[in-house]
Amino acid sequence: MNHEWLQRAERIRLEEYEYALPDDRIARYPLSPRDSSKLLVYQQGEIDHHHFYNLPEHLPAEALLVFNDTRVIPARAYFQKPTGATIEVLLLHPEEPTRIINDAMLVRNECVWECMIGNKKRWKLAETLTTTLTVSGQELELKASYADYEHNRVRLQWDADLTFLEVVQALGEIPLPPYLKRDTEESDKQTYQTVYARQEGAVAAPTAGLHFTDKVFEQLDHKGIRRSFLTLHVGAGTFQPIKAGTVVEHHMHAEQVVYTRELIEQLLQRIDTIIAVGTTSLRSLESLYWYGVKLLRQDTTEFWIEKLYPYPFAPADLPSAQEALTAILIYMDEKGVTQLVGETEIFIFPGYPFRLCRGLITNYHQPGSTLILLVAAFVGEDWKKIYNEAFAKDYRFLSYGDSSLLWRNSH
Structure with a gap:
């Protein structure tokens, strides 16, 4: 066991992952077309600047891109009380009759969801709120x-x-990130979804994927670059700032993940050139590896990755990516299933031992956020160099902002 991990984690100074983000550098709206955004390419300490429609030129032909195909639902609803007070309900996660999000969307007549409630003090315990809707003329x-x-x-x-x-x-309405500081508009129904979104259930978009267009996909196909899909239903916790004294004390919200056997087989075929499209895909892929570890160690067959599960292991104690993924396929065969559903609250910060992802396509994230820590874990101290370059070249930041292609350093 690696007994030094906790000491290293507690030495991480959160102020070192802050930076000044002027309000005018936050992209309030996306560019059109989607693939016209800027693309910063980082590899082995070198930085080049391009546009997103150039992405296929910077990927090896044997690469496997892994996308998160979750679809944002209109998760923010408003109920008007007879007194005039407005109660805001933001759907977070289904609880009854099922916690599996894909199934919960098909429930009829009644369900229970965990929610964020705005103006809760005006909604009393025994009080029922009502509203009238028209659905398909009904x-x-x-x-x-x-x-x-x-x-x-x-x-x-x-x-x-x-x-x-x-x-x-x-x-409901599409719940835009709070840092956009504007109301949802009709156009957001399309622009705040990836073109490949399929599985309903997220309350936030996997924004790295917002830049992809059919034209970019055609170029990827022409080059022989393969793509595969998983589902992580992004929760509101992705916007939660770190307020704890140390990173290990930060509360991570669990998010539901879904993987197919086809995805795992494709990962095994191209194990050395896996590129995650977005931090949600990266967290999902790394969580998949740790589930394989749990199976090999016979810890449990439940797919539940705790936020700090990866850290106490010494590298010599860990199986290879191939061994972990193969163990999952064997388990799926034994159970006769072609799909895995689980939950993860994995927390990736400097010191994390990456096991699957070689490259990462991602936007520019909030100062002092868990996602900045993830980028710093991926590229090391050069994250500051990358962000300084993005500022110098007038990149647009956050969900509707510009993009980057980052190759992991072997540090």
Whole structure:
């Protein structure tokens, strides 16, 4: 076991991962077309500047790009009380009758979700909120009441034979990141989704993927670059700043992940050239490796990766990526399943032992955030050089901002 990991983690000074981000450098709206954004390419300490439509030129032909195909749902809803008070309900995670998000979207008549509740002090414990919706010409009444007041679990009931997805599409609005400091507009329904989004359930977009277009995909295909998909339903915790005294004390929200057997087989075929499209894909891929570790160690068969699970291991004690992924395939064969569903709260900060990802496509992240720590873990101290270059070249920051292709240093 690696007994020094905790001491190293506690020595991380969070102020070293802050930087000044002027308000005018935050991209409030995306560029059009999507692939016209700037692209910073970082490799072995060298930086070049391009546009995103040039991405295929900077990838090896044997590369495997892994995308997160989650789709943002209109997760923010408003209920008006008779007194005039407005209660905001932001859906976070389903609790009943199932915690599996893909299945929860197909539930009919009633469900329970964990939520963030705005103006909660005006919504009393025994009070039921109602609103009237029109879905495909059909009028229905939606009721909201507390299933668990302390844990912000809200029971939603509707008097029509419709799926919850149909209801929420009519009820809510796309929840933009709070740092955009603007209301959701009609255009965000399209621009705050990737062109390949398929699996409904996220409350935030995997924004590195927002730059991809059909034209870029055609160029990738022409070069022989393969692509595969997983699903991580991005939660609101992705925007939570680090306020704890040390990184190990920071609370990480668990997010649901879904993997197919096809993905795992493709990873094994191109194990040395895996490029994660976005931090959500990277966290999902690395979590998959650690699930293989759990199976090999016979710790558990439950897919649950705790935030600090990877750190106490000495490198010599760890199996190879091939061994971990093969163990997962063997387990899936034994269980007769072609899909894995799990949850991860993995926290990647400097000192993390990357096991699967060689490259990362990502935007520019908030100062002092968990995602800045992830980038610093990936490229080392050069993260400062990268961000300074992005400032010098007038890059646009955060969700609707510009992009980068980062190759991991062997530090």
